[in-house]
Amino acid sequence: MAGPAPQSWGDLAKERRDLEIRVMGEPRSQQPVRRTVPWPDPRRHLRYSIHLPLLHRAQSRSGINAGMGWTRNLSEGGACLELADRLRPKAPVLVRLQTDQGAIELHARVIWSGEPVSPAGCIPHGVAFTKVPPDQHQALRGLLGAKGPVRHAGVRLPLALSVTCRRKDREGPPFQGRTANIGRGGLMLHLPRVLRPGTPLEVTLHTVEEQLTVQGTIVWVEPPERRNPGGSIRHGLRFTALDQSFCQALGLLLADPL
Secondary structure, X not given: OOOOOOOOHHHHHHHHHHHHHHHHHOOHHHOOOOOOOOOOOOOOOOOEOOOOEEEEEEEEXXXXXXXXXXXXXXXXXXXXXXEOOXXXXXXXXXXXXXXXXXXXXXXXXXXEEOOOXXXXXXXXXXXXXXXXXXXXXHHHHHHHOOOHHHXXXXXXXXXXXXXXXXXXXXXOOOEEEEEEEEOOOEEEEEEOOOOOOOOEEEEEEEOOOOEEEEEEEEXXXXXXXXXXXXXXXEEEEEEEEOOHHHHHHHHHHHOOOO
């Protein structure tokens, strides 16, 4: 027995219009109700782009896995961390963030890990905070709200180190200086001479453990009216080339031990 003849596109369109007319003409109570399930939002808290050095300690199958890293962004509920080693999903981890107001210690759980994307070759991890003591929560909220939602990523930590500087754009003897503060993106220098913004510089930090050398560019210089006669001159240096070894060494230098 032959089946029904196929409908043309015109017939199908007419049936759809007739159906729409019938539905729109029915009382609201008789119309079919379409329910939508809201998409769950894992980011209930506002994220802040803040780079802070950190130390972490996680339980792994082979024992305790301890290391250092940096925050990429931070919120009251969790963070994106850049770590030297990969942590397994769902692993509990103790995180100590070093801020310009002291250390903040948080218990967290690893939610995800990705592929290295930063120039330093660190592995991004998403963590959710699971246990935050009231005093640490207050310190975290104070950090996030210090400059509002547009807080700059380059948080600087006070640190005084002697440095040796060498200009990269011309020949000349090296000269000495000192750091005033330092962060992942750059540092403040006290120098005996004025260097113009844009001057490329090689800076060697003299720490107790080792010497760390980094390339950078002068981005600002203290104006004459703010300088002390006969004193050093403040300069801002932005790092231009970072590798994984320098980032790890810098993080260990800045972070408090667990």
